[in-house]
Amino acid sequence: MNTSTQIRYAQVLLFLSCFTIGLLSAQEPSAWHPVGDKIKSSWAATVDPKNPFPEYPRPHLVREHWQNLNGLWEYAIVPGKLGAAPGSYEGQVLVPFAVESALSGVGRTVGKDSTLWYRRTVTLDKKLRKQRVILHFGAVDWQCDVYVNGQKAGSHAGGFDPFSIDITHHLTKGANQEVVVGVWDPTNEGPQPNGKQVVRPHGIWYTPVTGIWQTVWLEGVPETHITTTKHTPDIDHGKLFVQTAVESAKAGDQLRISAWKGQEKIAEQTVAVGADVSLQVSDAELWSPSNPFLYDLKVAVLRKGKVVDEVSSYFAMRKISMGLDAKGIQRMLLNNEFVFHYGPLDQGWWPDGLYTAPSDEALRFDIEKTKAMGFNMIRKHIKVEPARWYYHCDKLGLLVWQDMPSGDLGGNHWDMRPGITSGRQHDKDRSPESEAIYRKEWKAIMDALHNFPSIVVWVPFNEAWGQFKTEEITEWTMKYDPSRLVNSASGGNFFPTGHIFDIHNYPDAVMPRPKLFGNKQILVLGEFGGLGLPVEGHTWQDKDNWGYQSFKNADELKHRYQGLVKDLARLIPMGLSAAVYTQTTDVEVETNGLMTYDRAVVKMPETELHQWHQQLYQIKID
Structure with a gap:
């Protein structure tokens, strides 16, 4: 067989193969695979559509009898805001991945003019059928109605907090039960907290996340049962x-x-x-x-x-507090001793799962790498993670600063001058609906996360993004959880309230003036760095990626970063208590991560980073 004949023969085989695969796909619409042409992490190939995220999802209230509902559900996207469930569905979506993500197997945008519907027939585990049955959702973005066997079982509004519905009285005889969930999400076109999601992604604003994005599960409980626990240590x-x-x-x-x-x-x-x-x-x-x-x-x-x-x-037995050093400067104390907090801005986005990591192993990977690089803290940036993420931080030993997801950004006035005080008003005027949504979800987030000892700082606002009634919100947060520090507005419009005075500066390391507010607040650099390095083959798009300061190679990046660490070392004795470097990974078109978006490349050697960072924790203060 000559070369040209071999090529034609191979082409025929390829055609027949593709035809057969297409025929099988048409005959088996339930076949799942990631969609889209964007980069993906290595964990995407390990996702099992029959059993994604099999781990018990709630580490602080563990029971024996539960049933995981992650997997393939039917879905439909229909015009209008919620209302009646559709009569038919158009395909399958892999829960708990948002419908816009590659790992959902759908990769479609929903938008404020449509509703996303899910349907699944659940074969109820025998161990659950003789108990009360609770349906749990880790998170659904944003507003949803839940139906069981055609009856409305409950509703929820809030894209970042877990919720539960007792569905016992909606169950029918037999093992099979129908669960239907309708979700409406206006992304950034509504007043609700939405973090970095926007309808038209660009720059530092990312792809929308609609619908179920954390584990869905059933739990069997007795008639009399524990619903919540709250633990607070006093060392x-x-x-x-x-x-x-x-x-x-x-x-x-x-x-x-x-x-x-x-x-x-x-x-x-x-x-x-x-x-x-x-x-x-x-x-x-x-x-x-x-x-x-x-x-x-x-x-x-x-x-x-x-x-x-x-x-x-x-x-855990631990204490976070503040206290004066010998120079009269407020310091951040861990277990009554000064510990410099240094960590990355961690946005928790994934190229294949968006808000949802491909697996629990992947979820833990970012934390393990952060620890290996020598950081002792993570600022979880305007997103709330699944409970197991915080569990891994607790187990591995990472301090966490927890942001409230931003929302309702339109019409903000951002005045970065550090002399601004409550004598000059720059708060946003939010509508009563917007205020109520914020307050309800912030309280729900604080309640859901209270028991995780790794969380040591609450951050109600980021910059001036939707910042409103700053003093009132801050004072409420401090009173609601006096066991933690409150960073009123990280890099935002500054008011003399809360425990922390936090400025943002790119790319250089700087600090607030110690006596600006009478030495009443801890001094923090809440964001800096943003050093960019696009790595070919590992970017969200081929060109037009960016960082706050971009470099051509890893050596240039490493030299500049080492200079920033030396600047931090100089600032710590002057009064700096913490710093947050932007950021853990690249995110979509941002290439200023310590790792690429797919987590395949660490841009600077971990051992060198660890060595440089350890020196920051050894600096003595008077």
């Missing part, structure tokens, strides 16, 4: 305060709460349901980035001495 008095909410408790029911260090029970109390508990944790092993020690916690409901319901959890 100065060696105590852990625990509050527990119980559904359908009966007269005489009790709570038994015990703390464990490995297999050793170190404290236990039995009290009436509804009573707060103070556990004595003597000679506590304190949690820190260098020693992320976690205790176990068990909570049980007792009725006449018998266990009615029991959950397992964990906690």
